[in-house]
Amino acid sequence: MARHDAGGRALPPLPGAGRGLGKFVFVAGRAPDGRRGRALRLFPFAFGKRSGLRARLGGAAPEPGSRCPAGGRREAGGGRGQAGGRRGARGSRTAQRWDFSAREESGAGARPGRGSADSGAAGAGGGGGGEAAGTQEAGESRSRPASMGRLAPRPLLLALLGLALCRGRVVRVPSGSLVRVVGTELVIPCNVSDYDGPSEQNFDWSFSSSGSSFVELASTWEAGFPAQPYRERLQRGEILLRRTANDGVELHIKNVQPSDQGHYKCSTPSTDATVQGNYEDIVQVKVLADALQVGAVAPPEPGLSLRLGEPFELRCSASTASPLHTHLALLWELQRGTARRSVLALTHEGRFRPGPGYEQRYRVGDVRLDTVGADGYRLSVARALAADQGSYRCVVSEWIGEQGSWQEIQEKAVDVATVLIQPTVLRVAVARNVSVAEGKGLDLTCNITTDRADDIRPEVTWYFSRTPDGAWPGAPVLARLDRDSLVHSSPHVALSHVDARSYHLLVRDVSKENSGYYFCHVALWAPGHNRSWHKVAEARSAPASVDVTWLEPDYQVYLNASKVPEFSDDLTELECRIVDMKSLQASVRFTVSWYYRVNRRSDDLVASELLAVMNGDWTLKYGDRSKQRAQDGDFIFSKERTDTFSFRIQRTTEEDRGSYYCAVSAWTKQRNDSWVKSKDVFSKPVNIFWASEDSVLVVKARQPKPFFAAGNTFEMTCKVSSKNIKSPRYSVLITAEKPVGDLSSPNETKYIISLDQDSVVKLENWTDASRVDGVVLEKVQEDEFRYRMYQTQVSDAGLYRCVVTAWSPVRGSLWREAATSLSNPIEIDFQTAGPIFNASVHSDTPSVIRGDLIKLFCIIAVEGGALDPDDMAFDVSWFAVHSFGLDKAPVLLSSLDRKGIVTTAERDRKSELSLERVSVLEFLLRVHGSEDQDFGNYYCSVTPWVRSPTGSWQKEAEIYSKPIFVTVKMDVLNAFKYPLLIGVGLSTVIGLLSCLIGYCSSHWCCKKEVQETRRERRRLMSMEMD
CATH class of the missing domain: 2.60.40.10 (Immunoglobulins)
Known part of the structure; x- marks a missing residue:
């Protein structure tokens, strides 16, 4: 019968049609709600016992419930459908056509049930008419063109069958x-x-x-x-x-x-x-049934006592009478406390497997597992170790092989024996205290005692250490005798075997460096399996103290302070001498070490600090405390004579106070021309100390003439006294402070003149050019100084002091500042009833336009007694602060002194300044061509000068006016006037130029020539001709 797809198109017959193979229909499985399933559904029909599918695939068709080749399962419904097909095969065989349709599922999640009645009928029909259908389809396929071929190639059919059979749960x-x-x-x-x-x-x-x-x-x-x-x-x-x-x-x-x-x-x-x-x-x-029998060959003994290195054997038996073919596996276990350890196992496959830690011993044959008889198993240990102590048990498991895999069906264990390992007794003894003279031979004997009488070989090693504890095995090895009786030693050391238990060490020509502690270490080796050796015991002797005596130098050390400081920065010199020298040899030299220790009032121990040490090769090494100062030349270490060493501190500071002592070392020449320290002798400490009282400096100022008037000479003397200052020299500075009533600068201190410690005079801030020689400072005595100021003026009023600094000499021409003190003030106060001057600033134009003239008047007012204008003169200065506030520093603009000389400060602006005196008490400042930067606060300062009755001019105190704020505005009209005029002019010129260019181009360059029609000129005919 022909097959059709879902669209009604005819499909070619399946391969094998007509050879007993039914038909397959692959449809997409659907759930009851109509959704498509995950895999194709396979509906088989007319499967015989030897179907064509079995022959085509080369094997049997899958049975219901059997596994798929990919490890999956075939759909449960398919199995039952197949059964239905077989039942249908027994029915009627008359039907030639079948209705192939998909079965409906009972619902998602339901168990697979049997096929429906329709499917069963279809299966019956398929079983009966398999050959007829195959014949018919074969005939139809022969009638088709050869180009249609088969339905699908065999690999695709196998893939579809595998997908249908193997997908799902x-x-x-x-x-x-x-x-x-x-x-x-x-x-x-x-x-x-x-x-x-x-x-x-x-x-x-x-x-x-x-x-x-x-x-x-x-x-x-x-x-x-x-x-x-x-x-x-x-x-x-x-x-x-x-x-x-x-x-x-x-x-x-x-x-x-x-x-x-x-x-x-x-x-x-x-x-x-x-x-x-x-x-x-x-x-x-x-x-x-349980047919496994496990037991020990002999009843367990209380304990098997062995010595290190001895062999031992353990046995157990195991047999089974199982009706099936089973294998036995055996494991020997060692239990120590609660921990169990695998020793050696025989697996069910007949392989030996050593436990962790037994691999090497198994490879060399030290641990073996053998069979004894039909059911006996023996564990053999060639040499017992300390780790072999514990309880041993035999664990037997029974295995069976099913379908290529092994199963352990049961396991039994039996305790065999407890092994106790007794250590080998080994004692090593050496003579405790030995004294030998230098240059003689040192002979030490090592005696061995052991309980082993079998074939053991000792290994003897001699060690040397400076301390009795002996950092063994890191201590130096003097000589060694290995288990093969081979000696390994240096040329001056010999090791000999006197008898079976005695070994002699001989050190030839001993020196002081051979003094110390000697140890004898012995290890016992026993032969093992396969010519191997194992260590059964080892021990070390107590230290043998060896003292090499010699005639050491006998001497004493004396430390003397030849120079002791009295103040800071003084020189300190210490001498370390060797006295009472006895038993000196030509091969002895002396070196010195210097130490420092801080003095403490309490009883606390203070560690000494090493300042310098001299080695046997005369090299000098500095300590941390003295390294830098020695490089600077402040610390000097020297050797004055063979028996004298010196230490000098060029500048002793307070940190250098403390105790100093020296240590003289004796060095002895050795056989290899090296020098070894043999003796140290320490001196008694010397204390370097001086009273560290604070430096005191007192300065008193006095005035010989308590009252004077302007124009007279002011004189002040300063007397200096000091304490706890070494050889002081003094420098003096004269300062002046304005009286508190002067609110212009209440805290101003002015330095006038100074005199340093070398008596060099220097003018500090004295700026009165007319009185350069008007101040004098001189040294009257070592501790007394006098200051004079000639022709005093009212502006000199204030408080005068002497600032004195004491200097102490240091190395060479250097000086160190020791203390500074300030004297009491001496006041200059003029009691005058003269006029009072005030200054003010006025301007008619405080707000101007940029470029206009700024006029500022400084007006002086005189109150009190009337003065002739010729007896008054003024120094006027103008200042400006270019900000809205007075937060910036004032800038000097211009000044006019009492002689009429005008001084103008340099400016980086275009505006100009002029200053003039317009009247006796008025001064005018002009700012020409003002700019925006000229705004701000302006004020003037006035210094009055008044002629005294004697004809001299007296300088009054400087006065200041209050500031006036000047604003500079911008003239909008003038600012835009010139740009507008320039723009209009340029526009006019450009327009005229454009017209001219257009006219010229149109008149000469772009003119077209017009061709006129030429007229004939004929002469008039005469009348007669007409």
Whole structure:
């Protein structure tokens, strides 16, 4: 019969038609709600016992419930449909046409059921008419053109069959059969994969002793699922389910009995959208009788006592009478406390496997496992070690091979023996205290005592150390005798074997450096397997103290302070001398070390600091405290004579106060021309100290003439006294402070004149050019100074002081500042009844336009007694602060002195300044061509000069006016006048130029010539001719 697809198109016949192979229809599986399933559905028809599909694929067709080649399961419904097809084969064979349609599912998540009636009928028809249909289709295929060919190639058909058979839910239990022994525990895992629905799946377990009918055993879903015979075992905990994951569970049966032998089925309720795959799997369990016998060859003894290196053997027996073919595996275990350790094992596959730590001993044959007779197993240890002590037991397990895999069906263990390892007794003794003269030979004997009488070989090593504890094995090795009786030593050291238990060490020509502690270390070696050796014991002797005596130099050390400082920065000199020298040899030299220790009032111990040390090769090394100062030349270490060493501090500071002592070392020349320190002798300390009282400097100022008038000479003397200052010299500075009533600068201090410690006079801030020689400072005595100021003026009023600094001499011509003091003030106050001057600033134009003239008047007002204008003169200065406030420093603009000389400061602006005197008491400042930067606060300062009755001019105190704020505005009209005129002019010129260019171009360049029609000129005919 011809096949058609969903669109009605004819399809070629399947391969194998007419050879007993029914037809297949592949349709997309659908859920009851109409959604498309995940895989193709396979509907088989007319499968015989030896179908054409079996022949074409080269193997048997899958049975219901069997595994797919890819590890999956075939759809459960397919299996039942196939069964229906077989039932249909027994029916009528008359029908020649069939209706191939997809089965309807009972619903998503339902268990697969049997096929419907229609499908069964179809299966019956297919079974009966397989050959007829095949013949008909074959005929139709022969009638088609050859180009149509077959339906699909064989690989595509196999892929479609695999996809249809292997997609869907897969439930798995262990493959093959499980074998267990009576009394052991049975564990059967079951898991599911490739499923839809929730991640956590439920499992049902059933049991069948024959494999035909199953009885409910346990369930993770329904509490009432188990059958009545198993509910009691579930309640007692003998049967339980343990979930290992959302898709896995384990069935545990404790104390397995012969009645538990049979088939166990694991099934999962469906949660899939379409019924596909397999939902159950079955495993067979076989229960064997306990036929394994394990025991020790001899009853366990209380303990097997051995010595290190001795061999021992342990035995156990193991046999089985199982009806099946089983293998035995044996393991020897060592238990020490609660820890168990694997020694050596024989696996069920016949392989030897040493435990951790026994690999090397197994490879060299030190640990072996042998069989003895039919059921005996022997553990042999060639040499016992300390780690071999403990309880040994024999663990035997029984294995069986099922379908290429091994199963351990039971395990038994038996305690064999307890091994006790006794250490080897070894004692080593050397003479404790030995004294030998320098240059003689040192002979030491090492005596060995042991309880071993077998073939052992000792290894003797001699060590040397400066301390009795001996940092062994890091101490130097003098000589060694190995177990092969080979000696390893230096040329001046010999090691000999006197008898079986005595070994002599000989050191020739000893010196002082051979004094110390000697040790004898002995190790006992015993022969082992395969010509190997192992150490059974080792011990070290107590230290033997060796003192090399010699005639050391006898001398004393004396420290003397030849120069002691009285003040800071003084010179300190110490001499370290060697006295009472006895028993000196030509091969002895002396060096010195200098130490410093801080003086403390308490009893606390203070560590000494090394200042410098001289080695045996005359090299000098500085300590941390003296390194920098020695490089600067402040510390000097020298050797004056053979027996005298000196230490000099050029400038002693307060930090240098303390105790100093020296140590003289004697060095002896050795055989290799090296020098070794043999003796140290320390001197008594010398204390360097002076009273560290604070420096005191007192300055008193006095005035010989308590009252004077303007124009007279002012005189002030300063008397200096000091304490705790070494050889002081004084420098003097005269300062003047304006009286408090002067509010212009109340805190101003002016330096007038100074005199340094070398009596050099210097004018400081004295700026009165007319009185350059008007101040004098001189030194009257070492501690007294006099200051004079001639022709005093009213402006000189104020407080005068002497600032004195004391200087102490340092190295050479250097001076150090010791103290500074300030004298009491001496006041100059003129009691006059003269006029009072005030200054003010006025301007008629405080706000101007840029470019206009700014006029500022400084007006002086005189109050009090009237003065002749010729007896008054003024120094006037103008200042400006170019800001809205007075937060910036004032700028000097111009000044006019009392002689009429005008001085104008340099400016970086275009505006000009002029200053003139317009009247006796008025001064005018003009700013020509004002700019924006000329705004701000302006004020003037006035210094009056008044002629005294004697005809001299007296300078009055400087006065200041209040500031006036000047604003400079911008003239908008003038600012835009010239740009507008320039723009109009340029526009006019450009327009006229454009017209001229246009006219010229149109008149000469772009003119067109017009061609006129030429007229004929004919002469008039005469009348006669007419």
